[in-house]
Amino acid sequence: MRWIDLHCDVLSKLWRDPDLSFYEEREETGLDVTYPRASRAGVGMQVFAIFVSPSVPRAQTWEAALAQVDLFYEKVVIGERQVFPVLDRSDVKRLGTDKRLGALLLLEGADAIQGELSHLRLLHRLGVRMVGLTWNYANEVADGIEEERGGGLTRFGRTFVQEMARLGIILDVSHLSVRGFWEVMEMTEVPVLASHSNCRAICPHRRNLEDDQIRALIQRDGLIGLTFVPKFLHPDPDQARVDDLFRHLDHLLELGAEHHIAFGSDFDGIDQKVPGLENTGDLPELEKLLARRYPEHLRIGCQRENAHRFLLKHL
Numbered sequence: 515m516r517w518i519d520l521h522c523d524v525l526s527k528l529w530r531d532p533d534l535s536f537y538e539e540r541e542e543t544g545l546d547v548t549y550p551r552a553s554r555a556g557v558g559m560q561v562f563a564i565f566v567s568p569s570v571p572r573a574q575t576w577e578a579a580l581a582q583v584d585l586f587y588e589k590v591v592i593g594e595r596q597v598f599p600v601l602d603r604s605d606v607k608r609l610g611t612d613k614r615l616g617a618l619l620l621l622e623g624a625d626a627i628q629g630e631l632s633h634l635r636l637l638h639r640l641g642v643r644m645v646g647l648t649w650n651y652a653n654e655v656a657d658g659i660e661e662e663r664g665g666g667l668t669r670f671g672r673t674f675v676q677e678m679a680r681l682g683i684i685l686d687v688s689h690l691s692v693r694g695f696w697e698v699m700e701m702t703e704v705p706v707l708a709s710h711s712n713c714r715a716i717c718p719h720r721r722n723l724e725d726d727q728i729r730a731l732i733q734r735d736g737l738i739g740l741t742f743v744p745k746f747l748h749p750d751p752d753q754a755r756v757d758d759l760f761r762h763l764d765h766l767l768e769l770g771a772e773h774h775i776a777f778g779s780d781f782d783g784i785d786q787k788v789p790g791l792e793n794t795g796d797l798p799e800l801e802k803l804l805a806r807r808y809p810e811h812l813r814i815g816c817q818r819e820n821a822h823r824f825l826l827k828h829l
């Protein structure tokens with residue numbers, strides 16, 4: 515295993531376009547993350563987000579989330595020959611020794627839960643092991659980062675997070691409002707990561723983390739998945755380059771995050787790409803660039819070890 519990727523949106527693409535295939539490689543029209551590419555790049559584990567866009571009417575969101583879980587088992591984890599679902603600690607231990615790709619389910623935004631704790635419990639039974647409380651906007655649980663009023667957790671949201679902690683679900687703070695972030699950090703023992711966020715000090719986008727948030731994640735033994743989204747890398751997305759990713763990485767290192775850095779590509783969730791960082795097939799090239807720039811232990815930590823250790827501790 516060379517890589518763990520903490521975020522991709524393959525499932526929502528598969529849901530929108532039934533003709534796509536995770537096992538086929540197509541240049542222009544296909545998926546960014548495919549099994550052949552992941553296999554060649556040595557991806558040991560890929561997190562698959564269940565994402566229901568705000569354009570889906572509320573009444574259909576739960577059904578849409580379930581449809582994506584179904585696609586995960588029907589089109590990604592096929593017969594467990596090439597891909598296996600990562601459900602518990604013993605699966606995490608197999609990463610690296612098992613030749614197959616580990617696949618972990620994440621719910622991106624609790625909107626589809628529709629305020630029902632039973633839905634959270636059912637998703638856990640179906641294999642979901644990470645949940646982001648919000649996407650960009652408000653839902654029954656909390657406000658997202660693009661919600662102007664900047665509210666935190668609702669009363670239901672607090673109960674929701676307690677239930678997550680009880681079930682052993684990891685909480686993803688990417689997309690969550692700043693106030694929601696701090697309320698999560700104060701209230702629970704639930705394991706916390708940011709699956710796909712960069713540093714606001716380097717690129718002042720709302721979706722990026724402020725330094726004190728990064729420090730809090732370090733203190734909490736959390737994880738920060740640096741992401742390849744151009745607008746989170748550079749204030750002018752057209753100018754975003756791989757070097758910008760290193761600027762964010764260097765900033766995390768300055769803050770003492772050496773053992774808490776990972777990558778969350780957001781492949782298949784983005785239209786614009788950084789040149790040379792356009793799909794999973796570009797990871798070997800990124801590995802070379804990382805090797806040129808950072809000591810081996812640090813590179814391996816960011817590519818896989820930090821995330822592996824985090825998952826061993828928390829799943």
Ligand SMILES: [Zn+2]
Pocket residue numbers: 622689710783
């Ligand atoms: Zn996202």
